[in-house]
Amino acid sequence: MSLERIARSPDLVRLRNEGYDLEIKEGCLLVHDVPYVTTGRVITRGTWVTKLEVQGDVTRPPTDHVAYWCGDRPCHSDGRPIHAIWNSSNKVTLVPGVDADHTFSAKAAYRDYHHKVTAYLAPIEGEARKLDPTATSQSYPPVRTDVDESVFEYLDSATLRNGTGALNERITTQRVAIVGLGGTGSYVLDLLAKTPVRGIVVIDADEFSQHNAFRAPGAASLDDLQKKQGKVEYLAATYARMRRGIVSYRERLTPGNARALLDGVSFVFLCLDESADRRALGAVLESMRLSFIDVGIGVHRTDEGLQATLRVTTSTPEDRSAARKHASSGPAPAGDDEYSTNVQLAELNMMNAALAVLRWKQLNGFYRDAARTNHILYSTASNDVAREGTE
Amino acid sequence: MGHEMPNEQQDKHAGGQADPNSGKPENKPVTVIVNGRPKQVPKDTITFAEVVVLAFPNEPPNPDVQFSVRYSKGESGKTGILTEGQSVKAKEGMEFDVTRTNRS
Numbered sequence: 001m002s003l004e005r006i007a008r009s010p011d012l013v014r015l016r017n018e019g020y021d022l023e024i025k026e027g028c029l030l031v032h033d034v035p036y037v038t039t040g041r042v043i044t045r046g047t048w049v050t051k052l053e054v055q056g057d058v059t060r061p062p063t064d065h066v067a068y069w070c071g072d073r074p075c076h077s078d079g080r081p082i083h084a085i086w087n088s089s090n091k092v093t094l095v096p097g098v099d100a101d102h103t104f105s106a107k108a109a110y111r112d113y114h115h116k117v118t119a120y121l122a123p124i125e126g127e128a129r130k131l132d133p134t135a136t137s138q139s140y141p142p143v144r145t146d147v148d149e150s151v152f153e154y155l156d157s158a159t160l161r162n163g164t165g166a167l168n169e170r171i172t173t174q175r176v177a178i179v180g181l182g183g184t185g186s187y188v189l190d191l192l193a194k195t196p197v198r199g200i201v202v203i204d205a206d207e208f209s210q211h212n213a214f215r216a217p218g219a220a221s222l223d224d225l226q227k228k229q230g231k232v233e234y235l236a237a238t239y240a241r242m243r244r245g246i247v248s249y250r251e252r253l254t255p256g257n258a259r260a261l262l263d264g265v266s267f268v269f270l271c272l273d274e275s276a277d278r279r280a281l282g283a284v285l286e287s288m289r290l291s292f293i294d295v296g297i298g299v300h301r302t303d304e305g306l307q308a309t310l311r312v313t314t315s316t317p318e319d320r321s322a323a324r325k326h327a328s329s330g331p332a333p334a335g336d337d338e339y340s341t342n343v344q345l346a347e348l349n350m351m352n353a354a355l356a357v358l359r360w361k362q363l364n365g366f367y368r369d370a371a372r373t374n375h376i377l378y379s380t381a382s383n384d385v386a387r388e389g390t391e
Numbered sequence: 392m393g394h395e396m397p398n399e400q401q402d403k404h405a406g407g408q409a410d411p412n413s414g415k416p417e418n419k420p421v422t423v424i425v426n427g428r429p430k431q432v433p434k435d436t437i438t439f440a441e442v443v444v445l446a447f448p449n450e451p452p453n454p455d456v457q458f459s460v461r462y463s464k465g466e467s468g469k470t471g472i473l474t475e476g477q478s479v480k481a482k483e484g485m486e487f488d489v490t491r492t493n494r495s
Contacts, residue, residue, distance in 0.1 A: 184495040271495040278493075298459065298490025302427025311459050311492035325474060328457040328493055344494055352495075377461040377472055379488045381427065386461035388472040 009059040011112035019138035020117065026095040027052055031117055035128040035135035036074035039081065043128050043135055046071025048120060049100055050113070062110045067120050068092060068100035077130035082123060151196055152243045159196075168196050170364040175199035175245075177265045179253045179281075181231040182206075183215035183349030184295055184356075185271030189235055190217040191357045192269075199245040201265055205252040208234040215346045255284040268292040269356060274342075278327035282315065291316040293359055294323055295352045299343050306343065307381045310352040312359055314374035322374035322388065351378065355385075421483040426490075438478040446489035459492040 006012045006024065016022055021032040031048045038044050047070040053060045066087070073081040073089065087105035094100060110116040121137060128135040143155035150156070151172075159165050174197050178185050181204040192200055208231045213220040216235070224234060232248035240246055249261050258281070262268065268290055272278060278294060285292050292315050299308045315323035355378065362369040375388040420431045425445045432445070443458050460473040463486045473479055 180495050182495045272493075273495055274491070274493040276493075295495060296459075296492035297494045298492045299494070300426045300490060304427060307427050307488065309459055309461065309488045309490040309492050326457050326459070328455060328491070330455045331493075342494065349495070375472065377459050377488070377492070379461060379463065379486075381488065382463040382470065382486055384463055384470050386463070386470045386472045388474070 008057050009054075009113075011059055011114040014114045015117055016143075019140035021137065021139055021141045024052070025098055027054075028094055028098050029113060029117075030098070031121070031137060033139055033141070034121060034124060034137040035132075036071065036124045037077055037079070037127045037131060038072050039075055039079050041075075041077070041079045041131070043132055044071065046074065048117070048124075049094065049098060050116060051094065052113070059113055061112055062116050065105065065107045065110065065116075067104040067106070067116070068094060069102040069104055070100055071102075073102060074124045075127065077127045082127065085120065085123060147244065151198060151245050153241070156196065164366075167366045171361070171366065172196045173198060174267060174364075175201065175265050176267045176269065176360075177201040177203060177262055178269045178271060179203045180271035180273065180276075181235050182212070182271060182273060183344050183346065184297070184352045185269070186212075186216040186231070186235055187350045187353030188269050188271060188356060189239060191353060193239040193243055193246070195361075199247065199264075200239075201247045201249070201261065202232045202236055203249045203251060203253050203261055204231045205250055206231050215344055215349050217350075253281065255280050258284045259288065262288065262290065266290065267360065269360070270294040271353075271356075272296075275331045277329045279324075279329040282323050282327050286315070286320060289317055291363065292323070293356050294327065295356050297344065297348050297352055299341050299345075299348070301341055302381075306341070306345075307379070308345075308348050309380075310348060310355065310378040312352070312355045312376050314359055314363070316363065316374075319374055326375060348380075421481050421485075423481055423483075423485045423487060425487045432481050434481060434483075436478040437481045439473045439475050442473060442487050443489055446487070456491060457493075459488070459490055461488050462486060 006016060012022065023030040023032060029050050029052050033045050034048050035043050036046050049068040049070065051064060053062055053064065075081050085104045085106040087103040089102045092100045092103060104120065106120060108119060110119065125135065125137060145152060145155055176192060176197055178188050178200065181189065181202055185204065189200065189202060208229050210225055212231065213225060218238060230250040232250050236246045236248040251257065253261060268285055270278065270281065270292055294313045296311045297308060299306055313323050313326050355376070358367060361367050371387055373387040373389055377386045419434060421434045422429050423432055425442065430445050439460055442460055461471065462473065462479060463470040465471060465485050466480045466482050471479065
């Protein structure tokens with residue numbers, strides 16, 4: 001029974017949410033890391049095991065009251081073996097791969113497996129707690145997942161706890177691309193990596209240098225910088241620690257290579273620098289029938305400090321107008337206004353990335369979209385969001 | 392406004408004769424803030440192009456480069472976006488942000 005299928009049995013869900021270190025193996029439930037007292041009056045950890053009675057993938061109230069133990073005989077705090085629950089001390093192989101040292105028998109009508117586990121563990125743990133009040137089997141361990149179970153290396157317990165799993169339905173089937181892993185793109189990656197999107201393609205030709213570290217999530221080390229990696233290398237490796245399915249291309253996206261690099265992708269985040277030809281790239285993405293979000297920041301100096309505008313422009317097959325209207329096709333002229341600046345700041349990149357990811361989640365039914373606007377401008381000075389074309 | 396008659400009341404619409412902006416209140420210019428800098432504009436509608444020129448007076452128009460123009464504290468406290476060809480009513484204290492939002 002996979003971890004996702006635990007979710008269908010309320011008693012197992014309750015045990016996991018209460019922090020028990022559960023494993024399901026060959027139709028058996030194992031509870032690891034149970035503290036017990038040995039005959040030498042030392043606290044050690046053992047594993048308690050029961051066979052699971054199921055209907056399909058869902059547990060049934062247990063009719064079998066027997067349980068098993070991997071470890072030495074659990075004792076009272078004075079070192080006398082606990083007799084009441086014990087049955088025999090012959091090595092048993094429950095199923096291939098699950099061996100036990102002792103058999104327990106505490107006859108009772110167990111309502112469910114939460115009842116059976118807690119009823120059996122209470123006397124064992126209770127004796128351990130007489131010697132150490134902090135001893136507990138409720139250790140809330142991080143739960144590793146298998147490749148076919150999840151895109152994440154470990155269980156997304158936040159989503160399980162807050163019940164937003166169903167809202168992720170459209171997201172889990174998508175493969176998205178982030179073009180440009182500069183300040184904004186790196187924060188988009190940080191956020192997308194934590195969603196159950198099926199795959200993430202990252203595209204950027206540049207090196208991850210010292211100044212980039214001050215506009216990227218997390219904290220690069222001097223070692224990281226000295227390796228002189230590409231942005232895609234450094235960032236893909238960082239987020240691969242948490243999830244699978246990140247593919248990187250150390251290249252610049254062009255109309256010529258777009259079809260190859262974006263193969264299988266259904267959504268693109270354009271996080272481009274000022275020299276990019278957004279019109280040409282937008283035209284190619286349109287011809288591929290892709291939806292995309294284009295972001296951009298502009299910063300000015302004033303006599304009272306900096307002032308920034310953050311843009312999020314959305315383009316879908318249903319509505320291309322905003323992106324076509326607002327796309328630039330080249331860099332700003334060289335003799336720029338004296339008050340303009342190429343200053344970029346992490347909080348601006350992060351905010352622009354957050355607004356973009358929020359918009360993407362709206363398009364996928366995760367957040368409600370009342371405004372239905374495909375072009376927004378946030379101003380730091382006014383601290384509000386201007387929207388275009390609201391219904 | 393003509394010569395004064397000693398026994399008549401002063402003209403109620405007093406005001407200088409030479410200044411075209413004074414006299415009726417609706418002709419007085421308003422001060423709007425463009426990229427943090429105060430600018431005087433007629434109290435009338437102001438166009439996208441005019442706002443861009445106020446922000447970047449030394450720059451020739453360039454069709455390849457897009458400006459993002461937004462305003463707040465407009466009429467009825469409104470916040471909004473201006474695009475090419477559009478205009479909005481200028482109001483005292485109105486804020487305009489004019490930027491090339493093209494960095495990431």
